Amino acid sequence: MVSGMHRKTYARISKKAIEHNLKIEQTRLGDDCELFAVVKADGYGHGAVEVAKIAKDTGVSGFCVALLDEALELRKAGITEPILILGIVDAEFAPIIAAENVSVTVSSLAWLKEAEKRMIQQKEPLRVHLAVDTGMGRIGFRTVSELKEVENNLNQSEAVVFEGIFTHFATADEADETQFNKQLKIFNELVASLNNKPKFIHVANSATALWHQQVPTNLVRYGIAMYGLNPSGTTLSSAVSLEPAMELISELVHVKQIQAGDTVSYGATYEANKAEWVGTIPIGYADGWRRSLQGQTVLVDGNRCEIIGRICMDQCMIRLPREYPVGTQVVLVGKSGTDQVTMEELAEHLDTISYEIICGLTLRVPRIYV
Numbered sequence: 323m324v325s326g327m328h329r330k331t332y333a334r335i336s337k338k339a340i341e342h343n344l345k346i347e348q349t350r351l352g353d354d355c356e357l358f359a360v361v362k363a364d365g366y367g368h369g370a371v372e373v374a375k376i377a378k379d380t381g382v383s384g385f386c387v388a389l390l391d392e393a394l395e396l397r398k399a400g401i402t403e404p405i406l407i408l409g410i411v412d413a414e415f416a417p418i419i420a421a422e423n424v425s426v427t428v429s430s431l432a433w434l435k436e437a438e439k440r441m442i443q444q445k446e447p448l449r450v451h452l453a454v455d456t457g458m459g460r461i462g463f464r465t466v467s468e469l470k471e472v473e474n475n476l477n478q479s480e481a482v483v484f485e486g487i488f489t490h491f492a493t494a495d496e497a498d499e500t501q502f503n504k505q506l507k508i509f510n511e512l513v514a515s516l517n518n519k520p521k522f523i524h525v526a527n528s529a530t531a532l533w534h535q536q537v538p539t540n541l542v543r544y545g546i547a548m549y550g551l552n553p554s555g556t557t558l559s560s561a562v563s564l565e566p567a568m569e570l571i572s573e574l575v576h577v578k579q580i581q582a583g584d585t586v587s588y589g590a591t592y593e594a595n596k597a598e599w600v601g602t603i604p605i606g607y608a609d610g611w612r613r614s615l616q617g618q619t620v621l622v623d624g625n626r627c628e629i630i631g632r633i634c635m636d637q638c639m640i641r642l643p644r645e646y647p648v649g650t651q652v653v654l655v656g657k658s659g660t661d662q663v664t665m666e667e668l669a670e671h672l673d674t675i676s677y678e679i680i681c682g683l684t685l686r687v688p689r690i691y692v
């Protein structure tokens with residue numbers, strides 16, 4: 323996809339905000355706990371390599387990604403720190419994973435055996451983290467007997483290093499802790515059943531790190547909070563001050579006055595009932611600016627302006643309080659005057675989570691680092 327470098331619509335990414343969010347978390351961690359920055363999905367839309375470089379300079383110990391390709395992208399960019407792939411990679415790629423000194427998640431004995439078969443004459447060992455499904459219902463070992471079987475297998479293997487074991491909570495961002503405590507108990511019991519403990523025993527994503535600091539974990543997989551967003555949306559308030567790293571900026575490319583009875587955009591669903599000023603901004607659903615954002619407000623000169631009519635593929639229209647010149651800045655997410663539009667606000671409008679919005683911003687929108 324071509325990036326719109328000649329259009330003044332861009333995502334402004336603040337390096338300082340990412341540094342701030344990481345540094346605050348680093349000061350909260352115990353000495354024996356390492357911080358891994360989660361940069362999967364192109365750094366949650368912020369740019370994986372750029373975010374990894376900022377995080378590296380801030381002193382994180384390693385990175386988490388979801389795909390082998392995401393790990394390879396970091397290696398290609400010169401990131402030499404440990405990388406853990408959180409998703410399931412096809413076992414046939416075990417030799418590449420090992421050669422690139424990347425760690426991988428194992429979720430079944432069958433996968434491990436298949437990977438071992440491929441590790442013949444491999445110089446570097448395959449480093450594995452066992453996923454434990456304590457209630458997320460996604461991937462991982464579920465019982466003591468499954469875990470014992472895989473541990474025995476690992477003990478006999480020369481090609482594989484048992485580096486870590488982890489679980490993922492389904493409700494760490496919710497006020498009710500019942501499910502969280504249930505999962506934690508299962509995890510502790512499963513880990514206790516191991517004869518040999520691996521180097522890393524980890525349970526914490528951002529929400530766990532923010533609201534369940536007491537959990538036993540020596541690695542934190544820090545994602546959304548590094549980007550300055552509250553994992554719970556607006557449900558729980560964050561104990562630490564998070565600085566949103568991404569702002570979304572555009573400009574007015576066309577301004578006109580319409581009269582009562584005039585309509586705006588596809589379907590002619592918006593009809594003015596009096597004379598009003600309308601501005602057009604060059605962003606649309608092909609940029610990840612979803613159609614259902616119709617009705618959301620954006621900021622022009624500190625004023626809230628409603629998106630009127632249907633959002634098109636590349637453009638959308640807003641109602642202005644008065645005439646503004648073409649070229650006037652429009653803040654879709656971020657601060658203008660004394661007001662601010664947040665990703666959490668958009669998420670509420672779309673009945674989704676901020677993760678989906680930042681990951682959904684397409685590569686047509688250039689990321690500018692400041």
Ligand SMILES: Cc1ncc(COP(=O)(O)O)c(C=O)c1O
Binds near residue numbers: 490526528544547
């Ligand atoms: C296993 C695992 N750990 C950590 C994370 C990071 O989560 P968050 O962005 O909420 O910190 C994710 C993200 O989906 C994940 O799947």
